[in-house]
Amino acid sequence: MVKVMTTFKRDFQFNENIKEVIATNVIKYRKKAGITQEQLAVDISMSPDYLRRFESQKGKEGISLYRLYQISIVLNVTMDKFFEEE
Numbered sequence: 001m002v003k004v005m006t007t008f009k010r011d012f013q014f015n016e017n018i019k020e021v022i023a024t025n026v027i028k029y030r031k032k033a034g035i036t037q038e039q040l041a042v043d044i045s046m047s048p049d050y051l052r053r054f055e056s057q058k059g060k061e062g063i064s065l066y067r068l069y070q071i072s073i074v075l076n077v078t079m080d081k082f083f084e085e086e
Helices: 018-032 037-043 048-056 065-075 079-083
Strands: none
Touching: 018 048, 018 065, 018 079, 037 048, 037 065, 065 079
16 A cells, blocks of 8 residues: 655745845854955955855845855854844
């Protein structure tokens, strides 16, 4: 006997502005750590201009998961902190 699973659309609330939340939190924790954009960019081997655009455009530029991981290490913050909404 083969079981057939019925699939249906479940209702989840996804934050359409999550990239803005992440960018805002990166700025917050970077400033809290007393690190400049330029220094953070150097620490993670990223273009300072790209990091500047990511922060100033509130995430519209986007950032990879790996870069976010690197930022979390440099700022000594767990990655979940970047997703916290105020």
